Amino acid sequence: MMGIEAMKTVDPKNVDRSVLVQRSSVRLNPDAPREDRLRDFIRQIKNPYCYLDGKTVVKITFSNTDTTMEDCLEHYLRGL
Numbered sequence: 001m002m003g004i005e006a007m008k009t010v011d012p013k014n015v016d017r018s019v020l021v022q023r024s025s026v027r028l029n030p031d032a033p034r035e036d037r038l039r040d041f042i043r044q045i046k047n048p049y050c051y052l053d054g055k056t057v058v059k060i061t062f063s064n065t066d067t068t069m070e071d072c073l074e075h076y077l078r079g080l
Contacts, residue, residue: 002047010050012059020052021045 026044028037045051050059 007047007049008061010047010059012050012057015050015057017052017057020047020050020057023051023053023058 021044023045026041028040030037032040042048048060050057052058
């Protein structure tokens with residue numbers, strides 16, 4: 001199994017697509033507790049930082065900040 005740091009550093013341009021999981025194949029129980037759903041998602045997706053969505057390799061990164069996505073969206077919408 002790949003460690004968390006290795007998961008974060010996967011290069012989406014050079015990754016072996018055969019090792020990536022198709023996002024649409026992940027099935028979660030909506031009635032399960034949040035922690036169980038998160039655990040099950042990670043178990044199924046294998047690498048939450050890099051996966052397939054159709055034919056597209058998706059690479060996710062997170063900023064080291066206290067600002068939430070909701071804060072960013074609110075700031076953006078107020079500026080419209």
